[in-house]
Amino acid sequence: MVDLGQPAELTWDASTREVFDKFGNTQVSRLAAEDLQAVVDSARAIESIRQMTLTSGLDMRLVLPEESIFSSPSVASDSTHVRGTHLMLVATGRRYPYLILFNITGDGTLQFLYPLPERKDSPAIDPEAPYKLPLDVSAPFGADHLVAVASAQEQSDLLATLRKLDGSKEASMAAQALKRSASNSQIKCGIQGLFTRER
Numbered sequence: 001m002v003d004l005g006q007p008a009e010l011t012w013d014a015s016t017r018e019v020f021d022k023f024g025n026t027q028v029s030r031l032a033a034e035d036l037q038a039v040v041d042s043a044r045a046i047e048s049i050r051q052m053t054l055t056s057g058l059d060m061r062l063v064l065p066e067e068s069i070f071s072s073p074s075v076a077s078d079s080t081h082v083r084g085t086h087l088m089l090v091a092t093g094r095r096y097p098y099l100i101l102f103n104i105t106g107d108g109t110l111q112f113l114y115p116l117p118e119r120k121d122s123p124a125i126d127p128e129a130p131y132k133l134p135l136d137v138s139a140p141f142g143a144d145h146l147v148a149v150a151s152a153q154e155q156s157d158l159l160a161t162l163r164k165l166d167g168s169k170e171a172s173m174a175a176q177a178l179k180r181s182a183s184n185s186q187i188k189c190g191i192q193g194l195f196t197r198e199r
Contacts, residue, residue, distance in 0.1 A: 009022055026142050028106030028140070028142040029141060035107060035108075041171060045172045060148060060192040065088075097150075100162065104145045105142070106141075108169040108171055109167065145193050147178070151181070157180070
């Protein structure tokens with residue numbers, strides 16, 4: 001529900017089963033009606049995380065292959081990207097060595113991305129070096145929101161929660177866990193949206 005004259009945060013087109021945000025970006029395609037609540041919950045979680053970044057934000061951006069990670073964000077890198085596009089997610093200004101990365105997909109699914117024990121990822125990396133994650137655009141298309149957390153100490157509780165939630169549609173629980181960790185002043189977090197389509 002929204003006030004009269006105010007744009008809806010999310011709009012579901014029942015004929016196409018697409019969900020759009022208030023700016024017209026496609027959040028998710030081919031969504032069943034029974035899955036709408038997870039999308040609404042994830043949108044609230046994303047906004048909650050975005051509020052946390054206002055005071056402790058990491059510098060996060062997307063970079064195309066021909067762009068320098070040190071240049072200003074371009075219109076092209078911040079646009080909606082099509083299948084097959086190669087991108088680089090870059091996080092700078094971390095200051096702290098311990099890094100966590102997770103993603104909230106358009107349908108509300110949480111994906112834990114870093115550090116992964118099966119890849120033998122180091123939980124601590126050089127805070128002076130930009131963190132870079134190569135990305136290739138593929139289905140499912142819509143909106144992804146990548147969240148990075150840098151901290152002075154390893155966040156064991158947050159890590160355990162995110163690993164437990166991996167693959168679930170419980171983005172709100174991830175946001176709550178992050179908020180608890182963010183009460184520690186030695187944490188910085190950032191969020192970067194990625195919007196994609198077939199062509």
